[in-house]
Amino acid sequence: MMPVTDSVFLLGETREHPLHVGGLQVFRLPDGAGPDHVGELHRELLTHTDISPLFRRRPRGPMGTPGQWVWSDDHHLDLEYHVRLSALPTPGRVRELLELVSRLHGSLLDRHRPLWECHLIEGLEDNRYAVYTKAHHALLDGVSALRLLERSLSTDPADTGVRPPWSPRRSAVEPPKRTAPAPFARLASAASAVRDVVGLGPAVVKYVNQAFREQSATLPHETPKTVFNVPITGARRFAAQGWPLARIRAVGAAAGATVNDVVLAMCAGALREYLLELGALPDKPLVAAVPISLREGAAVGGNAVGLILCTLATDLDDPAARLTAIAESMRRGKAFYRGMSPLQITALSAIPFAPLALSLVPGAVRITPPAFNLLISNVPGPSAPLYWNGARMEGVYPVSVPYEGQALNITVTSYAGSLEFGLTGCRRSVPRLQRLLTFLEDSLATLEKELL
Amino acid sequence: MMPVTDSVFLLGETREHPLHVGGLQVFRLPDGAGPDHVGELHRELLTHTDISPLFRRRPRGPMGTPGQWVWSDDHHLDLEYHVRLSALPTPGRVRELLELVSRLHGSLLDRHRPLWECHLIEGLEDNRYAVYTKAHHALLDGVSALRLLERSLSTDPADTGVRPPWSPRRSAVEPPKRTAPAPFARLASAASAVRDVVGLGPAVVKYVNQAFREQSATLPHETPKTVFNVPITGARRFAAQGWPLARIRAVGAAAGATVNDVVLAMCAGALREYLLELGALPDKPLVAAVPISLREGAAVGGNAVGLILCTLATDLDDPAARLTAIAESMRRGKAFYRGMSPLQITALSAIPFAPLALSLVPGAVRITPPAFNLLISNVPGPSAPLYWNGARMEGVYPVSVPYEGQALNITVTSYAGSLEFGLTGCRRSVPRLQRLLTFLEDSLATLEKELL
Numbered sequence: 001m002m003p004v005t006d007s008v009f010l011l012g013e014t015r016e017h018p019l020h021v022g023g024l025q026v027f028r029l030p031d032g033a034g035p036d037h038v039g040e041l042h043r044e045l046l047t048h049t050d051i052s053p054l055f056r057r058r059p060r061g062p063m064g065t066p067g068q069w070v071w072s073d074d075h076h077l078d079l080e081y082h083v084r085l086s087a088l089p090t091p092g093r094v095r096e097l098l099e100l101v102s103r104l105h106g107s108l109l110d111r112h113r114p115l116w117e118c119h120l121i122e123g124l125e126d127n128r129y130a131v132y133t134k135a136h137h138a139l140l141d142g143v144s145a146l147r148l149l150e151r152s153l154s155t156d157p158a159d160t161g162v163r164p165p166w167s168p169r170r171s172a173v174e175p176p177k178r179t180a181p182a183p184f185a186r187l188a189s190a191a192s193a194v195r196d197v198v199g200l201g202p203a204v205v206k207y208v209n210q211a212f213r214e215q216s217a218t219l220p221h222e223t224p225k226t227v228f229n230v231p232i233t234g235a236r237r238f239a240a241q242g243w244p245l246a247r248i249r250a251v252g253a254a255a256g257a258t259v260n261d262v263v264l265a266m267c268a269g270a271l272r273e274y275l276l277e278l279g280a281l282p283d284k285p286l287v288a289a290v291p292i293s294l295r296e297g298a299a300v301g302g303n304a305v306g307l308i309l310c311t312l313a314t315d316l317d318d319p320a321a322r323l324t325a326i327a328e329s330m331r332r333g334k335a336f337y338r339g340m341s342p343l344q345i346t347a348l349s350a351i352p353f354a355p356l357a358l359s360l361v362p363g364a365v366r367i368t369p370p371a372f373n374l375l376i377s378n379v380p381g382p383s384a385p386l387y388w389n390g391a392r393m394e395g396v397y398p399v400s401v402p403y404e405g406q407a408l409n410i411t412v413t414s415y416a417g418s419l420e421f422g423l424t425g426c427r428r429s430v431p432r433l434q435r436l437l438t439f440l441e442d443s444l445a446t447l448e449k450e451l452l
Numbered sequence: 453m454m455p456v457t458d459s460v461f462l463l464g465e466t467r468e469h470p471l472h473v474g475g476l477q478v479f480r481l482p483d484g485a486g487p488d489h490v491g492e493l494h495r496e497l498l499t500h501t502d503i504s505p506l507f508r509r510r511p512r513g514p515m516g517t518p519g520q521w522v523w524s525d526d527h528h529l530d531l532e533y534h535v536r537l538s539a540l541p542t543p544g545r546v547r548e549l550l551e552l553v554s555r556l557h558g559s560l561l562d563r564h565r566p567l568w569e570c571h572l573i574e575g576l577e578d579n580r581y582a583v584y585t586k587a588h589h590a591l592l593d594g595v596s597a598l599r600l601l602e603r604s605l606s607t608d609p610a611d612t613g614v615r616p617p618w619s620p621r622r623s624a625v626e627p628p629k630r631t632a633p634a635p636f637a638r639l640a641s642a643a644s645a646v647r648d649v650v651g652l653g654p655a656v657v658k659y660v661n662q663a664f665r666e667q668s669a670t671l672p673h674e675t676p677k678t679v680f681n682v683p684i685t686g687a688r689r690f691a692a693q694g695w696p697l698a699r700i701r702a703v704g705a706a707a708g709a710t711v712n713d714v715v716l717a718m719c720a721g722a723l724r725e726y727l728l729e730l731g732a733l734p735d736k737p738l739v740a741a742v743p744i745s746l747r748e749g750a751a752v753g754g755n756a757v758g759l760i761l762c763t764l765a766t767d768l769d770d771p772a773a774r775l776t777a778i779a780e781s782m783r784r785g786k787a788f789y790r791g792m793s794p795l796q797i798t799a800l801s802a803i804p805f806a807p808l809a810l811s812l813v814p815g816a817v818r819i820t821p822p823a824f825n826l827l828i829s830n831v832p833g834p835s836a837p838l839y840w841n842g843a844r845m846e847g848v849y850p851v852s853v854p855y856e857g858q859a860l861n862i863t864v865t866s867y868a869g870s871l872e873f874g875l876t877g878c879r880r881s882v883p884r885l886q887r888l889l890t891f892l893e894d895s896l897a898t899l900e901k902e903l904l
Contacts, residue, residue, distance in 0.1 A: 015563065035542060038541070039541060039543075078879070085541045085553070086541060087541040089538060090487060090488055090491055090539070106562075110467075112686065112687075113687075123539060123541075124542050176619070197748075233562060233564035
């Protein structure tokens with residue numbers, strides 16, 4: 001039998017709301033790689049037909065009782081279906097790569113098969129290739145998926161033994177979400193906390209709503225409705241870029257703010273420019289939902305997590321003043337959690353469930369005011385450069401899930417001295433998503449100019 | 453309001469049964485084409501933002517009454533979404549092309565947008581490129597879609613004015629299925645006749661069943677159950693190849709059989725080899741459903757069509773004997789129709805609806821014996837070579853719709869002295885579909901050897 005906490009992701013999925021997470025990795029071709037290097041890698045991967053149980057699992061149902069899904073083992077797994085070779089049209093810039101990833105992320109996984117796909121992508125300019133991997137949220141959450149990909153990588157450039165993520169050769173490849181997650185792992189996306197909540201019952205949900213309102217009351221303004229808080233369609237846009245951690249750290253040090261505060265300030269400045277350009281900037285400042293670890297300084301240990309409602313101060317014209325307001329809002333949010341009991345904190349981890357719950361109620365998004373405008377997650381990643389079969393991984397970007405009423409998601413991860421931004425949006429509601437990358441850079445550059 | 457005859461294709465569609473039709477065109481690059489020729493063509497196409505009503509139409513609903521879909525006009529049509537540039541991985545053989553088309557044909561169209569996509573595909577070896585076009589059956593049937601594509605082509609190689617199929621510049625681009633169809637147009641796929649039937653009511657359906665049984669009784673055997681007559685999944689396999697019409701005509705002339713008889717004999721021989729290799733050839737011969745025009749020699753004029761149940765004589769080892777049996781079965785089928793009244797013939801055009809109707813009843817395929825094993829259509833096409841923007845069209849192949857219980861479809865069209873076979877199958881139920889191409893050639897070669 002499939003746990004309710006997994007099957008909710010199957011029940012909640014429609015053509016408009018695919019509930020899969022993705023990861024995009026960019027690799028530099030090793031020295032001396034021939035023109036068919038990626039094709040050879042693909043053929044080599046197809047020989048790894050020994051597949052760990054997680055990757056053989058496919059859903060069956062609903063059987064009898066609505067929602068009664070079961071996991072079963074796929075005895076006829078068709079590896080060529082899951083592991084695909086694609087190519088970029090000329091000139092093979094990052095632009096063409098993002099276009100392809102947007103398309104691949106917008107199509108539904110086939111429920112007759114194990115719920116994952118791995119796409120090798122050749123034709124990326126500057127001697128690079130890419131890997132886009134996609135897994136259903138019922139199988140893996142976004143961070144667990146990224147971690148699983150990293151486990152098939154090596155810190156040794158000379159290590160040329162291909163280890164596909166689906167290979168059972170390393171015992172560590174068992175379902176990561178069944179084991180103790182990393183501090184942020186459960187917060188990979190707005191919906192991951194549902195797992196804790198479904199068992200808690202309506203009383204707790206009521207309590208959560210109340211606690212949520214209390215936290216909202218700490219904000220200076222009500223959350224405005226924006227172009228992002230609308231019903232969504234199934235097609236996606238994806239944009240990604242990395243920024244040197246050193247640049248972000250320097251700004252944070254100068255302003256007395258954390259790295260995460262600066263990430264939020266970059267997003268705030270970029271969203272302000274983007275909405276100004278669309279003529280759609282609300283008077284009231286945008287509110288981001290920001291997952292944080294509560295281990296440090298909080299009453300509970302372990303994997304306690306909280307979701308801070310943080311103002312993005314998009315009503316302020318001055319970038320440094322925005323950063324100050326954001327840092328202050330984050331401090332207030334953390335203080336809010338510090339005063340809470342362990343039970344209260346557990347209940348609050350239900351908050352990220354809200355967007356998914358709303359997406360199950362047709363029309364709800366049109367009438368319900370948003371609790372926040374978008375989710376911005378910052379997930380720590382590996383600090384040392386990693387290699388796959390001799391190819392250096394130059395970047396790794398989370399491809400996340402927009403929800404009904406939450407048409408844009410920003411997820412950031414760190415890797416080898418860089419902060420890697422992945423922006424995933426509904427194609428219809430978030431036009432010209434690429435512009436946000438330019439505005440993120442502008443935003444950081446303005447902060448540097450003002451503060452350094 | 454959308455006619456019931458269109459909306460049935462939206463209601464009948466599930467993740468496992470996408471109801472869109474496709475066409476694959478292969479072009480030779482014109483002399484002196486640069487490496488970015490296809491990219492330039494793509495950019496040029498995106499400037500044609502004047503779009504005919506058919507291509508702007510998108511479905512809305514169901515509203516209130518279940519099944520009450522309406523067509524509405526998409527005022528924000530996002531042409532970049534519909535017209536896409538893709539590339540083949542190296543070495544860019546036909547094999548890589550068919551793999552890509554299989555994937556593209558397996559994903560659902562986005563119902564929030566007009567129900568069509570056009571994919572330009574670069575990187576095909578031997579100085580060629582391809583165009584794969586996909587439209588929902590509610591919008592266009594397969595043959596109408598092919599005809600629409602042909603209308604944007606020219607018989608003049610020097611005509612380099614790009615005319616996209618969605619451009620309203622030619623008045624002829626209005627919905628082809630609303631105008632008088634070509635003799636076979638309504639039989640593009642097994643479901644196209646539903647349009648006539650839905651309005652006819654249960655009494656006629658009952659009559660159809662009876663007439664169908666009568667025709668079945670003209671067959672020497674019951675239709676066996678095969679690996680093709682199973683529930684299907686959403687992923688597709690597509691294979692395509694052309695054969696010179698002259699070769700097929702020569703065999704027909706030697707055997708006193710029609711071109712279509714030889715096409716059926718090629719299919720019969722190929723299917724026999726394929727099923728033998730899988731160890732799945734039934735003792736009883738396979739039965740194909742073959743759409744025919746009834747204008748010639750029949751009691752009625754106009755667009756009367758019939759569906760002949762024809763034995764494929766796959767129990768016979770000798771190819772010439774198979775061809776004789778097929779030709780005789782087709783003659784008997786035509787004679788059956790010749791004895792019928794116009795009303796009877798109209799009612800019989802409902803038969804192709806059967807697979808779609810069955811696909812709406814969960815589990816029906818597992819318990820109902822198949823009326824036929826697969827649909828084999830032969831649709832006349834243009835006889836002169838056609839050009840698009842200076843590029844000669846070297847081949848055009850129909851990409852059709854498998855149904856629940858009908859996992860394989862073979863549709864053939866003629867073009868410039870060639871018969872172009874398009875084989876579309878469910879990826880899970882029809883493994884190694886490419887092998888059928890080899891077997892089709894073997895089958896024709898054996899007939900040539902024996903008869904010429």
